[in-house]
Ligand code: GTP
């Protein structure tokens with residue numbers, strides 16, 4: 001899919017105030033610092049459409065971006081960041097849960113996990129929760145450039161083996177790098193295929 005336009009629409013912490021348009025929507029979620037905002041910039045060819053930072057906890061609101069004037073990409077705050085205060089965490093959790101439960105425009109979530117890490121409890125639990133709530137999702141393994149060509153498939157395969165202890169099938173997944181552009185066409189074509197259905 002060619003991206004001809006990508007524009008920021010609105011940030012907020014209240015799902016009721018998200019855009020009213022009935023356009024297909026895709027949301028990026030995962031632990032803080034996993035690379036959600038960077039991936040949105042990579043996919044849309046914009047350097048700083050979504051704000052990124054080396055420090056976890058950068059994205060704190062639900063951010064809507066409209067792509068090609070026909071669908072939304074949503075950047076969300078990360079979960080599981082220890083340095084955010086307990087009360088802030090609770091607020092995040094509340095509106096992230098509300099977002100996923102109430103946002104009827106949501107077509108699919110992308111759960112981002114760092115390809116270097118072993119499966120983390122918080123990610124597995126979050127995917128479990130999405131499954132229980134019938135919210136479709138794909139997994140995106142991020143920062144593929146940080147692993148050697150040999151190590152990458154070994155790590156992914158380990159992750160798949162763990163997933164298969166909990167799931168009958170491995171969910172749909174992508175391997176990406178926001179620095180090299182790896183996985184860009186795959187993710188965009190996947191979205192395009194769904195939008196055209
Ligand atoms: P929060 O908004 O805090 O939840 O983080 P986030 O998931 O949006 O992460 P963000 O995109 O801000 O990236 C976090 C850090 O990881 C930044 O320093 C990025 O430059 C770096 N980063 C993100 N994606 C990649 C990648 O594919 N490769 C490499 N090498 N670094 C990346």
Ligand code: MG
Nearest residue numbers: 036037058059
């Ligand atoms: Mg972010």
